[in-house]
Amino acid sequence: MKLPLLRLLALALLVVTAGRGADEKLGSAPPAAASPRPPAVSAANPNVLFVVVDDLNLSLGCYGDRVVKSPHLDRLAARGVRFDRAYAQYTLCNPSRASFLSGRRPETTGIYILGTPVRTALPAAVMLPQFFRQQGYYTAGVGKIFHNPRTSDPASWDRYEDGAGEDDGEKAAIAARYGGGDGRPRWSVLPGDGSKTRDGLNARSIQTLVAEKAAEKKPFFLALGLHKPHLPWTAPERFFDLYPDGSVNAPADPAMRDIPAIALQTELSGFEQPATRAGAIRAYYACISFIDHQLGLVLDELDRRDLWKNTLVVFFSDHGFHLGDHGGLWAKLSAFDASTRVPLIFAGAGVPAGRAVATPVELLDVYPTLVDLAGFAAPPGLEGRSLRPLFSNPDTSGHARSLVYHYDVAGKRDVAGRTVIGPQWRYTEWDGGTAGREFYWRPDDPAEYRNRAADPALAASVQTAAALLRAASSPKPGPANRPRALDPDGRAKK
Numbered sequence: 001m002k003l004p005l006l007r008l009l010a011l012a013l014l015v016v017t018a019g020r021g022a023d024e025k026l027g028s029a030p031p032a033a034a035s036p037r038p039p040a041v042s043a044a045n046p047n048v049l050f051v052v053v054d055d056l057n058l059s060l061g062c063y064g065d066r067v068v069k070s071p072h073l074d075r076l077a078a079r080g081v082r083f084d085r086a087y088a089q090y091t092l093c094n095p096s097r098a099s100f101l102s103g104r105r106p107e108t109t110g111i112y113i114l115g116t117p118v119r120t121a122l123p124a125a126v127m128l129p130q131f132f133r134q135q136g137y138y139t140a141g142v143g144k145i146f147h148n149p150r151t152s153d154p155a156s157w158d159r160y161e162d163g164a165g166e167d168d169g170e171k172a173a174i175a176a177r178y179g180g181g182d183g184r185p186r187w188s189v190l191p192g193d194g195s196k197t198r199d200g201l202n203a204r205s206i207q208t209l210v211a212e213k214a215a216e217k218k219p220f221f222l223a224l225g226l227h228k229p230h231l232p233w234t235a236p237e238r239f240f241d242l243y244p245d246g247s248v249n250a251p252a253d254p255a256m257r258d259i260p261a262i263a264l265q266t267e268l269s270g271f272e273q274p275a276t277r278a279g280a281i282r283a284y285y286a287c288i289s290f291i292d293h294q295l296g297l298v299l300d301e302l303d304r305r306d307l308w309k310n311t312l313v314v315f316f317s318d319h320g321f322h323l324g325d326h327g328g329l330w331a332k333l334s335a336f337d338a339s340t341r342v343p344l345i346f347a348g349a350g351v352p353a354g355r356a357v358a359t360p361v362e363l364l365d366v367y368p369t370l371v372d373l374a375g376f377a378a379p380p381g382l383e384g385r386s387l388r389p390l391f392s393n394p395d396t397s398g399h400a401r402s403l404v405y406h407y408d409v410a411g412k413r414d415v416a417g418r419t420v421i422g423p424q425w426r427y428t429e430w431d432g433g434t435a436g437r438e439f440y441w442r443p444d445d446p447a448e449y450r451n452r453a454a455d456p457a458l459a460a461s462v463q464t465a466a467a468l469l470r471a472a473s474s475p476k477p478g479p480a481n482r483p484r485a486l487d488p489d490g491r492a493k494k
Helices: 005-026 071-078 093-102 128-134 168-178 198-216 277-304 363-373 388-392 456-471
Strands: 047-053 080-087 138-143 159-161 187-190 220-226 233-236 311-317 322-324 329-331 341-348 355-357 400-408 413-421 425-430 436-441
Touching: 047 128, 047 198, 047 277, 071 080, 071 277, 071 311, 071 341, 080 388, 080 400, 093 128, 093 363, 128 138, 128 220, 128 363, 138 198, 168 187, 168 233, 187 277, 198 220, 198 277, 220 277, 233 277, 277 311, 277 322, 311 363, 341 363, 355 388, 363 388, 413 456, 425 456, 436 456
Parallel strands: 047 220, 047 311, 080 355, 138 159, 138 220, 187 233
Antiparallel strands: 080 341, 311 341, 322 329, 400 413, 413 425, 425 436
């Protein structure tokens, strides 16, 4: 039976009025001013636990190190896919993080120093956590995700925190290092249990958030940024005790052959060597075991909440770290494997267990891989690729690229070192080759001590590598970070 026209109009008016009244009671904005609601997240879209570490090289049990104690990272690798040849796009904190969080190469961002926020360089880009926030996820960053709180990105987070910590010993060591110290690598033993350090507090904050969001059944993107093993090396005594005095030996440092002088530079070039190389390595290892313990707290929470079936975990470092090799190089900011190569592990929902991939990949690939695994279409502008196909079908034809600027003291200028890494080699050109070229053949020289760029026996491989660099985009102009001890302007000071 049809309703009379006046009755239909009255019913429609009642519905509209009731809806407007409900909105007014809730204090909602008029439709024209309202922000668009994020799309609904389906059950197929997993949570994400994103863990990035500062200054960690491949000194881990799961990467074959027989000295370092890293049980929690080892179990994470065992339940996922470990990438054995993953590379940072720039071997300094802020440029690297700006790259993998934006999905753009440093050549595109033009960020080569510590102080430039990525949002300044890329005002319209969608950052990785921001992307998940736009999909309806709760996003929280705790610790060092972007380079520091000043360079963080408010559009990416529902919540962000990274305080100075409450451990007096750690705070004193940091103050000594950045209060006019000489930059020399130093270490100290903390008297407490480490729970009040920056990493101790931050790991526990993420642990709490995992529990809260699991109870709320709200999808989350939680990012944990661990500061160690960045200098100064501080950890509780029990982590130093894992490496008794005399148990850690400094590895041999072979003679270098034909390596250009411009290549032999790091962030700490020009400063004194640590008191002992073996002692410094021991302290570095203690810090690794310390952050491994913090990660274990969070992984245990995933176990307790039975979240592995619907949670993705990615773990990696922003770049590597030299430990006195190549004639006494420490820290990062080089093009060597020790500085560019990083651990990279994916585990959890949709990731096969117990696999290793030898294909060269990039940190640039983390963003599109997480988006792919979460079931979303990638936003425009990403310059990496999803690594998901390599989980099941590793190939041997891939290559990775990295970039770093070194300071030419005599010429008082910054020189670009552009690197390409293939399955069996690394090739670098300094200033387009005019300041030097490097080619290392991994089967004979995995630690990169013999430059064979002029070796006729490898000419074809060198030409192939050089062609890859020629085909790549040139770096966008921008100021470069310099070793503080070498730069009269002191621009590298934090």
